[in-house]
Amino acid sequence: MEDKNKSKKYKIKIDRNLCIGAASCVALAMKTFALDSENKAVILEEDGDDAEAIKLAAESCPTKAIILENTETGEQEYP
């Protein structure tokens, strides 16, 4: 039996060319995203926060630099 809470829902990608360091993703999911020394977002842990928080964080990104792929279907879920 798989533990649903442990299986991560999203594979996360960050398009660093799009990221402008607005940090709203960090504010909404601070265990998942952080800013590096170039002020670009990096992933700390793909399942650092719950899936809803990660989705909200992606939606909050002004440049849509956060790409979420559903690990079950393999389909891009956002944007």
Ligand code: SF4
């Ligand atoms: S919200 Fe978007 S632009 Fe801002 S730091 Fe996160 S990925 Fe970069």
